[in-house]
Amino acid sequence: MQTVIAFVVALCILIYFHEMGHYLAARLCGVKVLRFSIGFGRPLLRWVSGSRDRTEWTIAAIPLGGYVKMLDERERDPAQDPAIDPADLPRAFNRQPVGKRFIIVAAGPLANFALAIVLYFVLFAGGMREPAPVVAAPPAGTAAAQAGLREGDRVLSLRANGETEQVRSWNDLRMAVFAQGFGDASAVLRVRAPDGAERDLRLARLPNTGGNPEEDPLAILGLALKGGPVTITEVLPDSAAQRAGLRKDDRVVAWQGGPLTQAGELIRGVRARPGAEVVLGIERGSQRLDVPVKLDAVAPPDGASAGAAATGKLGAALSQSVEMETVRYQPAEAISRAAGQVWSTSALSLKLLGKMLVGQASLQNLSGPLTVADYAGRAAHLGWQPFVGFLALVSVSLGVLNLLPIPVLDGGHLLYYCVEFLTGRPVPDHWQAVLQKVGIACVLLLTSLALFNDVSRLFLARG
Numbered sequence: 484m485q486t487v488i489a490f491v492v493a494l495c496i497l498i499y500f501h502e503m504g505h506y507l508a509a510r511l512c513g514v515k516v517l518r519f520s521i522g523f524g525r526p527l528l529r530w531v532s533g534s535r536d537r538t539e540w541t542i543a544a545i546p547l548g549g550y551v552k553m554l555d556e557r558e559r560d561p562a563q564d565p566a567i568d569p570a571d572l573p574r575a576f577n578r579q580p581v582g583k584r585f586i587i588v589a590a591g592p593l594a595n596f597a598l599a600i601v602l603y604f605v606l607f608a609g610g611m612r613e614p615a616p617v618v619a620a621p622p623a624g625t626a627a628a629q630a631g632l633r634e635g636d637r638v639l640s641l642r643a644n645g646e647t648e649q650v651r652s653w654n655d656l657r658m659a660v661f662a663q664g665f666g667d668a669s670a671v672l673r674v675r676a677p678d679g680a681e682r683d684l685r686l687a688r689l690p691n692t693g694g695n696p697e698e699d700p701l702a703i704l705g706l707a708l709k710g711g712p713v714t715i716t717e718v719l720p721d722s723a724a725q726r727a728g729l730r731k732d733d734r735v736v737a738w739q740g741g742p743l744t745q746a747g748e749l750i751r752g753v754r755a756r757p758g759a760e761v762v763l764g765i766e767r768g769s770q771r772l773d774v775p776v777k778l779d780a781v782a783p784p785d786g787a788s789a790g791a792a793a794t795g796k797l798g799a800a801l802s803q804s805v806e807m808e809t810v811r812y813q814p815a816e817a818i819s820r821a822a823g824q825v826w827s828t829s830a831l832s833l834k835l836l837g838k839m840l841v842g843q844a845s846l847q848n849l850s851g852p853l854t855v856a857d858y859a860g861r862a863a864h865l866g867w868q869p870f871v872g873f874l875a876l877v878s879v880s881l882g883v884l885n886l887l888p889i890p891v892l893d894g895g896h897l898l899y900y901c902v903e904f905l906t907g908r909p910v911p912d913h914w915q916a917v918l919q920k921v922g923i924a925c926v927l928l929l930t931s932l933a934l935f936n937d938v939s940r941l942f943l944a945r946g
Contacts, residue, residue: 485860485863485864486859486860486861486863487860488863489859489860489862489863489870490859490860491546492859493859493870493873493874493877494546494547495521495546496874497595497598497874497877497878497881498521498522498546498548498549499521499549500594500595500597500598500878501549501591501592501594501595501881501882501885502519502520502521502549502550502551502591503519503594504590504591504592504593504594504595504597505551505587505588505590505591505594506519506551507590508586508587508589508590509551509553509576509587512579512583512586512587513573513574513579513583514553514554514574514575514576514579514583514587515536515553515554515571515574515575516536516538516551516552516553516554517536517538517539517552517553517554518538518539518540518541518550518551518552519538519539519540519541519549519551519552520540520541520542520543520549520550520551520552521541521542521543521546521549522541522542522543522544522545522546522547522548522549523543523544523545523547523548523549523550524543524544524545525543525544526541526542526543526544527542527543527544528541528542529541529542553575553576553587554567554571554574554575554576555575555576555577556572556575556577556578557577581900581903581904582904584896584900585897585900585901585904588893588896588897588900589893589897591885591893592881592882592883592885592886592893592894593882595878595879595881595882595885596825596829596878596879596882598874598875598878599821599824599825599828599875599876599878599879599882600818600821600822600825601821602821602871602872602874602875602878603820603821603824603825603872603875604817604818604821605871606868606871606872606875607810607811607812607816607817607820607821608811608812608813608814608817608818609811610809610810610811611652611809611810611811611868611872612807612808612809612868613652613653613654613807613808613809613810614652614653614654614708614805614806614807615637615652615653615805615806615807615808616637616638616650616651616652616653616655616656617635617636617637617708617709617805617806618632618634618635618636618637618638618674618706618707618708618709619634619707619708619709619710619744619745620633620634620744621704621705621706621707622705622748625703625704625705626686626687626688626703626704626705627686627704627705627706628705629687630672630684630685630686630687631682631684632672632674632684632705632706633676634709635676635677635709636674636675636676636677637674637675638650638656638672638673638674638706639673639674639675639681640672640673641656641659641660641663641670641671641672641673642670642671642673643659643663643669643670643671643689644663646663648662648663651810652808652810653708653805656701656706657700657701658827660689660690660700660701660704660706661700661831662827662830662831663689669685669686669687669688669689670685670686670689671683671684671685671686672684672685672686686704689704690703690704699747702747702751707745707747707748708745708803708805708806709805709806710744710745710746710803710804710805711803711804711805712734712735712736712766712803712804713734713735713736713743713744713745713746713749713801713802713803714732714733714734714735714801714802714803715729715730715731715732715733715734715735715799715800715801716731716732716800716801716802717731717799717800718730718731718798718799718800719798719799719800721798722779722796722797722798722799723776723777723778723779723796723797723798724776724797724798724799725798726777727763727774727775727776727777728774729763729765729774729776729799730767732767733765733766733767734765734766734767735749735763735764735765735801736764736765736766736771737762737763737764737773738752738761738762738763738764739752739761739762740762740764743764745803746801746802746803749797749801750801753778753795753796753797754794754795754796755794755795756778756795757778757779757780757781757792757793757794757795757796758777758778758779758780758793758795759777759778759795760775760776760777760778761775761776761778762774762775762776763776776797778795778796778797779795779796779797779798780793780794780795780796781793781794781795781796824875825875825879828876828879828880829879829882829883832879832880832883833883836887850933854933859873889922889925889926890915890918890919890921890922890923891919891922891923891926892922892926895918895922899915
């Protein structure tokens, strides 16, 4: 229920600001607005405002989008709609100059970017509790170990592709690696040792972050948060953990006879051994126990690649305490950083989309409404700050998506207006009709692929 409520609230907020951008731009440009709707389908709430325009405001049953209906001679059905009052004709959308139409259509995505900037500003200026970028000892043979990274080092910056990203939190480091890691870049980490000495470490090659989205690029490099004991917070019923006698609050201190310091190390080890018997070193109160566990094997989902293998599953939820600190910026720096975050996230989204189109990034990176709903619920469970951060990220994604030059999306209409501005003539109606069908087909294809990825992820989570 929390996931559903968080998802609906997030969608309503994002849709409202997007459509409000169109609405306000239309009003400023002198266009008459007939209806403002959040959602599609049967109206749940409806009211009328304004003595002159009598705009109808609607909240509909299916909150997966919205629209602003403006006065437009092309969309009038003579059999159903009354004749347009001649006094209103100058306020019809189709009679506006191309510049005004461009502004009205572009205002929706721009409103999403503006909302994201405001939300990021609130987080940056108010202060966020985030994991400090202090690393654990990297596993032998990883890029981090070969570069000379040591336990307790604090990452200060990452330099790659001629750009330097400052790192103040673990999330900063993750975003920096993801933004720069498309398979070809080396990187230099600036780190500070526990004694205060700073040094530069060269990572030979960043991982391809456009690959399998289930893989953690930091883990591939050997970067992991320095944390406290790995603790079991929940044992799932009818699981390998329950059958082995593991309990809530057990501390996992050893794995296969060796010391364990990272939850991620345990997760990767379990996944790599489907059906195997392993030994966990457990501290339970004052007792130290070696517990043999016969891991479950989870088959790959339907539709997975032919070479996909089963994965191991323990059936226990884990937690690990890490060093946290409040990251706060002065207002001027916060607004600058918020705008920069929106810009970099937008650029990263477009870069990843381009890589997917040419086959250099996995199509599994596409996510649909089920994944968004899942993340909305998780973020809401963690608190208001993660939920606000989630809203900002999705708002940027919505803005980028709507600016893509695909007919039926805002970006497709903007493309038409650019052609009209350059040629002095609007795109012919028959071409718009053909391109509209192509755009609908593209949107349906992307939606189907995103839903397939959603279902595949949920299948793996249930397994």
